[in-house]
Amino acid sequence: MKILGIITVIITGFLLLQAERDFPDWGDAASPASDNRLSQHYITETINETRVSNMVTAVLADYRGYDTMFETVVIFTAGIAIIGILRVYGPSTKLEHPEPTLDTEKPDLIIETTCRLLIPIIQLFALYVIAHGHYSPGGGFQGGVIFGAAFILLALARDLQTAQKWVPENRVLNLAAIGIFIYAGHGVLSLIFGENFLDYSILTKVLPGDAIDARYHSMLGVEIGVAFTVTAIMFSIYSNLASNGKMEEGI
Amino acid sequence: MTEQAPIFILLFPFLTAVIVALVGLRHKSLSWPLTLVSLGASVCASLSTLAQVVEHGPIRYKLGGWSPPFGIEFHIDGLSALVAVTVSVVALLTAIYSKDNVDAETPDKSSQYYSLFLLLVSGLLGIVITGDAFNLYVMLEVAALTSYALIAMGNKRASLAAFKYLIMGTIGASFYLLGVGYLYIKTGSLNMLDIREILETAGLFNSPTILVAFILITVGVWIKMAFFPLHSWLPNCYAFAPTTSSNIMAPLVTKVMIYVMVRMVLTVFGPNYAFEILDWENIVVWLAVIAILAGSIGALAQKDLRKMLTFLIIAEVGYMVGGLWLADETGITGTIFHIISDAFMTLCVFLFAGIVFAKTGARDIYALEGMFKKMPLTMVGFLVGAFSLIGIPPTAGFFSKWYLVQGGINSGNWEYVVALLISSLINAVLFFRLIEIAYFGKKPAEGHDHHHGDDHAKVSEASFTMLLPLLSTAAILIVIGLYNKELVSVIQDFLSQFNLATSIR
Numbered sequence: 001m002k003i004l005g006i007i008t009v010i011i012t013g014f015l016l017l018q019a020e021r022d023f024p025d026w027g028d029a030a031s032p033a034s035d036n037r038l039s040q041h042y043i044t045e046t047i048n049e050t051r052v053s054n055m056v057t058a059v060l061a062d063y064r065g066y067d068t069m070f071e072t073v074v075i076f077t078a079g080i081a082i083i084g085i086l087r088v089y090g091p092s093t094k095l096e097h098p099e100p101t102l103d104t105e106k107p108d109l110i111i112e113t114t115c116r117l118l119i120p121i122i123q124l125f126a127l128y129v130i131a132h133g134h135y136s137p138g139g140g141f142q143g144g145v146i147f148g149a150a151f152i153l154l155a156l157a158r159d160l161q162t163a164q165k166w167v168p169e170n171r172v173l174n175l176a177a178i179g180i181f182i183y184a185g186h187g188v189l190s191l192i193f194g195e196n197f198l199d200y201s202i203l204t205k206v207l208p209g210d211a212i213d214a215r216y217h218s219m220l221g222v223e224i225g226v227a228f229t230v231t232a233i234m235f236s237i238y239s240n241l242a243s244n245g246k247m248e249e250g251i
Numbered sequence: 252m253t254e255q256a257p258i259f260i261l262l263f264p265f266l267t268a269v270i271v272a273l274v275g276l277r278h279k280s281l282s283w284p285l286t287l288v289s290l291g292a293s294v295c296a297s298l299s300t301l302a303q304v305v306e307h308g309p310i311r312y313k314l315g316g317w318s319p320p321f322g323i324e325f326h327i328d329g330l331s332a333l334v335a336v337t338v339s340v341v342a343l344l345t346a347i348y349s350k351d352n353v354d355a356e357t358p359d360k361s362s363q364y365y366s367l368f369l370l371l372v373s374g375l376l377g378i379v380i381t382g383d384a385f386n387l388y389v390m391l392e393v394a395a396l397t398s399y400a401l402i403a404m405g406n407k408r409a410s411l412a413a414f415k416y417l418i419m420g421t422i423g424a425s426f427y428l429l430g431v432g433y434l435y436i437k438t439g440s441l442n443m444l445d446i447r448e449i450l451e452t453a454g455l456f457n458s459p460t461i462l463v464a465f466i467l468i469t470v471g472v473w474i475k476m477a478f479f480p481l482h483s484w485l486p487n488c489y490a491f492a493p494t495t496s497s498n499i500m501a502p503l504v505t506k507v508m509i510y511v512m513v514r515m516v517l518t519v520f521g522p523n524y525a526f527e528i529l530d531w532e533n534i535v536v537w538l539a540v541i542a543i544l545a546g547s548i549g550a551l552a553q554k555d556l557r558k559m560l561t562f563l564i565i566a567e568v569g570y571m572v573g574g575l576w577l578a579d580e581t582g583i584t585g586t587i588f589h590i591i592s593d594a595f596m597t598l599c600v601f602l603f604a605g606i607v608f609a610k611t612g613a614r615d616i617y618a619l620e621g622m623f624k625k626m627p628l629t630m631v632g633f634l635v636g637a638f639s640l641i642g643i644p645p646t647a648g649f650f651s652k653w654y655l656v657q658g659g660i661n662s663g664n665w666e667y668v669v670a671l672l673i674s675s676l677i678n679a680v681l682f683f684r685l686i687e688i689a690y691f692g693k694k695p696a697e698g699h700d701h702h703h704g705d706d707h708a709k710v711s712e713a714s715f716t717m718l719l720p721l722l723s724t725a726a727i728l729i730v731i732g733l734y735n736k737e738l739v740s741v742i743q744d745f746l747s748q749f750n751l752a753t754s755i756r
Contacts, residue, residue: 019433019463032439032449038320039439066314066323070377070389073265077370077393080272081400084363085410170276177273184266197258199316 051216052134060139061219065198069183072140072226076176079233083173086245107158115157122150130227134216140223144230151235160243163235169247172232172239179228186218186225253303257312257325259296260335261376263289264342268369275362282365283350289369290343293376297339301332305741311382319382320442326382329745330587333738334510335379337594340727341502342372344720348602349495351714352609356493357404364404364495371397371499375507384431384519385441387511391427391475395420398504401496402488412487419474419484426471433464434519443519456524465525468515476508478572479542482565486549490558490614494605497557502598505564506590509571513586516575522749526578533664539573540670542566547677554615557604559681560597563640566674567593573667574655580743580751582658585651587742592639592647592731599636599724603629606713606721619685620692625711628718630689635725637682639732642675647731654739 024031033039042063046055050062060068130143155163167175187198195202200218201211207218243249267289275282304310304327312325327335346368357364374394381387399420403413435441437460438449455461470481477485485505489497516525526532546566553559571593574586606629611618623630639648652671659668712718731738 015463015466019460022458022460023436031436032453033436034439036439041321062315063317063322064386067383067386067389070386070393073370074389074392074396076269076272077367077396077400080363080366080370081396081403084357084360084367084400085403087360089359173272173276177269180269184262184269188262188266191255191258196255196313196316197262198314201316 049212049215050219051212052219054134054136056137057134057139057219057223061133061222062200062215065200065222068222068226069187069198072180072183072229075233076180076229079173079176079236082237082240086240087247088245111157115153119150119154122153123147126150126227126231130223131220133223134219140226141230143223144227145234147227147231148234148238151231152238155235155239155242160239160247160249164239164247167232167235169236169239172236175232176229176236179225179230179232182225182228183222186222253299254312256296256299256303257310257327257380258314260293260300260339260380261373263292263296264369264376265373268366268373271362271369272366275365279361282362283346283353286346286349286365286369287343290339290346290372293339293372294336294343297332297335297376300327301336304329304332305744320440320445323381323383323386324442325380326444327380329741330510330513331379333587333591333741334507335376337591338372338375338379338503338507341594341598342375342499344598344602344724345495345499348498348605348717348720350716352494352605355609356495360404364401364493367397367400368495368499371401375503378507379510382443383441384434384443384446388424388428388431391424391511394504394507395424395475398496398500401500402492405491405493405496408487409491409493412484412491416484416488419481423471423474426467426474428471430464430466430468430471433460433467437461437464443514446519447521450520450524456528461520461524462529465520465529469512472508472512472515473572476505476512476568476572477565478538478568479545479565482542482546482568485565486558486561489561489564490555494608498598498601498605501561501564501601502594505568506594509568509575509586509590512572513575513583513590517583517746517749522578522751526576532576532578532662535576536573536664536667539569539576540666542569542572543670543674545569547674550681551677556607556614556616556618556685557601558614559616560600560604563600563678563681564597567597570652570655570671570674573664573670574658577658577662577664577667578751579658579662580746581654581661583746583751584739584742585654585656585658587745588647588654588735588738589651591738592651592728595724595728595731596636596639596646596648599632599721599728600640602717602721602724603633603636606717609717610711610713616685617688617692619689622689622692626713627710629713629721632718632721632725634686635728637678637685639728641678641682645729645732647728647735650732650735650739 029035042055042059046052046058050058052058126143126147129138129146130140133139151163151167186200186203190199190202191197193202193205200215203218204211204214207214239247267285271282271285274285300310309326309328313319314323353361353364371394374390374397377390378387378394381390399413399417402416403410434446437455437458438446440446440449450456450461474481489501516522543566546562546569549565550559550562553562571586571589574582574589607618608614635646639646642649642652652675656668656671659665659671
């Protein structure tokens, strides 16, 4: 079996080297991927068509917004899958230990104080990253991860129960679903107004400004949707993994 | 509203998946009806799309209003419309069937289960209707993640099998993605039709990068469809998964991957590149011959009913891979026809295996003893499925195999014809063995069931929600068989654009 594996790896490596022979030069401005109507269109027209200065966001959230919607769904799926596989419902072991052992210990002063200082800043920074997706590097995925990390830090510094007070299990799922609904809602709304799915320009009927502004604002809207889902699922995955699916005591 | 039908095929199951995950937290009993309603709506949307395609030709649906290649489009022609109808109908039938199983096998988690189920269906539908090579990967990811979870929610052995599948599936998907990446490096486009056009106009067919892209995509898809010798993940996955999971995945996942292979070979690279310039048909057909024989012989060795059926899937995958690489119009017609008929006949026998398992709790084939007396209707459904897998007219399996054999003869690939006939004979042996056990079984199933022994009035049929999908699938198999001409004309309309060889090369 091992030899078979080595042979497969060598063949694959050989193939990849073969492919490399015909690659365009590194950083070649005339390579097909950078010098054709597709990329040129994105580079020159994005600002006119969507008024978004970060063209990566425009490609992600508008030109290929359908892909991004399903990337968000992938994250949602991962969350549901982990709940499906790991989560153990059943009689709580709490009945046997009326007082969780973790709570009897006083939290460490240094950790406590650091978290108190850090968590609000982390959350604020997450909101900044989400809101500035179309000016600067950032967006829903990145911001959502940072926001989720704030809750994970809380769970690590105190214990899972404390973090669960802020985001109980059901609320996590609700948040994740709301995120998807916000994203898909933009699409469904465009359908209702009589345009194709995810055609934000028609949303000018409910958003301020003209059709191009509607694209601009919708992109912020869908980024917020992505952020909701990512935040919730990040924390859900952490709490399921850390507590073996029992949701009682974390690590 | 009909011009929006393509998006509704996908939108109903997708949005309902999220709703089920939400509502199911409080009202578990609502999950099943919601699933049914959404899949029913999806079936209507896909049928309406098929009608439009047949009437007016391919549909191009621009998502976000951006015209391709700047945005993503759905490109729905006869092939994708037919497969989309198949996927949604199979999903609906499985969903009806799932009512009793899901609560029994995954207690407390039925809402998550249905949510994942619907996401799997939307992933598969997304793969089928998309016209964008990268979007196909995204939907592949949705379908793959959900299927790992749906398998792992079974017993301990299922978790291990799911882990194997996770590794293999991820390698397959990465190969596909790498292939698409290489295509993008050389063409600068992700839209399937656009890639094809650039490949032709820029004369990229002798570029090694394109060759490697083709190999990576083909092998990646082969891993995902369990083409022998890349099949080792499949038997345990489908044999030990929860009943509903294997019922939905066994008919659909491998078939949709075959759809991807057909789509890549015909639409993206073009038959001219795949069959003329590369000229590998004979090697691939021989591989397919080995796959067919290996799958059939593997099935003969099994005592576990569901595991035996999983080996038949491997043989069927061999039929279809071989059928495509015959590079003959009749053969490819047979491949596409077989995608549809195999989806339904696999569904039929898996539904039957699920009923047997639910009724007797036993997995091995001897659990079938006395079934004709106890469940006559169930056995009728099973017989139709079995006859279709063997290839007895007027079931769908006969006609699709007919086209495959014809294609083999036209292109002169006699080894393929022989393998197909041997495999059909082995199927006949397998299923008549089952029928014999069910009909002439020595002891009248004591200890399995306390209703036994009185008279025919005391037959103990499966519940209505299990019987209805089985019998409908059997009916669909016969209907496809009877209306095979109409189906073939849709497929040939689709194939006519490719100038495939129709006679002996």
